[in-house]
Amino acid sequence: MEYIIPHYFDRFRCVAAECEDTCCAGWAIMIDEESLEKYKNMEGSLGNRIRNSIDWENGSFCQYEKRCAFLNEDNLCDLHMEAGEHMLCKTCKDYPRHMEEYEGLREGSLSLSCIEAAKIILGCKEKVQFHHFEDEVEDEEYEDFDFLLFTKLMDARDKIIEVLQRREIDIMMRMSLCLDLAQRMQDALDKEELFQIDEMLEQFGSMDEILAFQKKADGNLIGENEYCQTVRKMFRIWGQLEVLKEDWPDDIKRAEKCLFGEGQSGFEKNHKAFHKTYGLKSGHNEEWSIWLEQLMVYFVFTYFCGAVYDDSILGKMQMAVVATFLIQELTIAKWIENGGSMDFNQFVDIAHRVSRELEHSDVNLVRFEKICKKTLIFQSQQLLRVVLY
Ligand code: SF4
Known part of the structure; x- marks a missing residue:
């Protein structure tokens, strides 16, 4: 698989509790299939809480007053604090890193919607360059992908x-x-x-x-x-x-x-x-x-x-x-x-x-x-x- 990313991609660090904003409010956080499976089988009281905090029909975390059910008063994620980063769903682990997918190519960017990422993107005085690299991941075949276009x-x-x-x-x-x-x-x-x-x-x-x-x-x-x-x-x-x-x-x-x-x-x-x-x-x-x-x-x-x-x-x-x-x-x-x-x-x-x-x-x-x-x-x-x- 080939990848393209802007040169500042790896500069991003989440500032978590120090963040003047939060990315866990105002939008439905969609949960990937693998994480949904993990949450379904999770044991203990956190398992119960998580199952009650998911909108199973939409595959997203429930929200209270437009805030994720796991976002606490200090704007920190209870799931992250209690179970660790490995229990986060893909959206939360990746954000604000975003991937656009094409046949044989993935393009990474930082989302401007995260205020820390926005500081990096807009604070970049030099012209943005794009780095290309490859890994061993097999290319996925897309039906009807128009290569010429x-x-x-x-x-x-x-x-x-x-x-x-x-x-x-x-x-x-x-x-x-x-x-x-x-x-x-x-x-x-x-x-x-x-x-x-x-x-x-x-x-x-x-x-x-x-x-x-x-x-x-x-x-x-x-x-x-x-x-x-x-x-x-x-x-x-x-x-x-x-x-x-x-x-x-x-x-x-x-x-x-x-x-x-x-x-x-x-x-x-x-x-x-x-x-x-x-x-x-x-x-x-x-x-x-x-x-x-x-x-x-x-x-x-x-x-x-x-x-x-x-x-x-x-x-x-x-x-x-x-x-x-x-x-x-x-x-x-x-x-x-x-x-x-x-x-x-x-x-x-x-x-x-x-x-x-x-x-x-x-x-x-x-x-x-x-x-x-x-x-x-x-x-x-x-x-x-x-x-x-
Ligand atoms: S908005 Fe960005 S910096 Fe703030 S908590 Fe979310 S990912 Fe971290």
């Missing part, structure tokens, strides 16, 4: 990450180029002309292509009003997703009030002020651009090649761009709320909360991508104009 996706993802890491180019331009490529790849796939992708990748990121793209984009810029409307629509996505953490809807409402409460002129004034003091037009430009780059690299690495299972190349890129944008806008809202100040820890907090609401729920991941695909304003040409605003 997968190879194109892997080649494209390498190029996309390369372009996302070209720091001499404005980050919004890098995001736009990737979105544009995803649109063209989707068109080629829909027309069953996959062979065209090789040519696209050869050109992708060349100076000629970037200049031509810039020229086209300059003639099609978005107005301030349209930008504000699009961001509003992005926020409406949350209303269509399941809520994982109870305080999330209130956080969103507060952020919306900060961003849109003073009407469009207030929205514009605040955006300009943010970018001049903290964002892309400020002395923090380099830092801010790297954070956005790391978000995009994270989403692209984790999800882009998953298009092999649903043919949704553009959907994966739209999701990466919209999620990154939402994190940016929530950060601006926090900056307004703070009276014009912001730091790395607050950015990390926002990113990990967005990730938790989005990535801890398969329903939300699918719905989010569907909304991005079907909402006119998030279609690639429209979204491009928003990104380049």
Whole structure:
């Protein structure tokens, strides 16, 4: 079996009781078959407790007030404390390490939803590199695995990450180029002309292509009003997703009030002020651009090649761009709320909360991508104009 992991993968250490958050609340922790079997046969009082604390129909731990039944008042896991790490189910043992599975390949990542992992991912100043290695585990055969498409996706993802890491180019331009490529790849796939992708990748990121793209984009810029409307629509996505953490809807409402409460002129004034003091037009430009780059690299690495299972190349890129944008806008809202100040820890907090609401729920991941695909304003040409605003 071949494996690919980001270079920071092994840096993660769980801080357990010191954690300012907990990963054992707000989502159903699914239990793997092997652990369910183990729990079924466990003896003693802990065995009884565990059998009464499992939702056997769903194969997950029961929750009380959205907290795992084993999470105690000190935010520690009773199962871990009483029985040891070996009795944890796979989800709890692995988290926040996440594996995407393909035929002959497993890709590991750290989930942005864990605040300590988020600090590593977003605190990475260097360009992320990916390590490849193999072990003796036999490859599993997948029925109907489209190797040709997968190879194109892997080649494209390498190029996309390369372009996302070209720091001499404005980050919004890098995001736009990737979105544009995803649109063209989707068109080629829909027309069953996959062979065209090789040519696209050869050109992708060349100076000629970037200049031509810039020229086209300059003639099609978005107005301030349209930008504000699009961001509003992005926020409406949350209303269509399941809520994982109870305080999330209130956080969103507060952020919306900060961003849109003073009407469009207030929205514009605040955006300009943010970018001049903290964002892309400020002395923090380099830092801010790297954070956005790391978000995009994270989403692209984790999800882009998953298009092999649903043919949704553009959907994966739209999701990466919209999620990154939402994190940016929530950060601006926090900056307004703070009276014009912001730091790395607050950015990390926002990113990990967005990730938790989005990535801890398969329903939300699918719905989010569907909304991005079907909402006119998030279609690639429209979204491009928003990104380049
Ligand atoms: S959120 Fe991360 S650091 Fe915190 S307890 Fe869970 S795994 Fe550990």
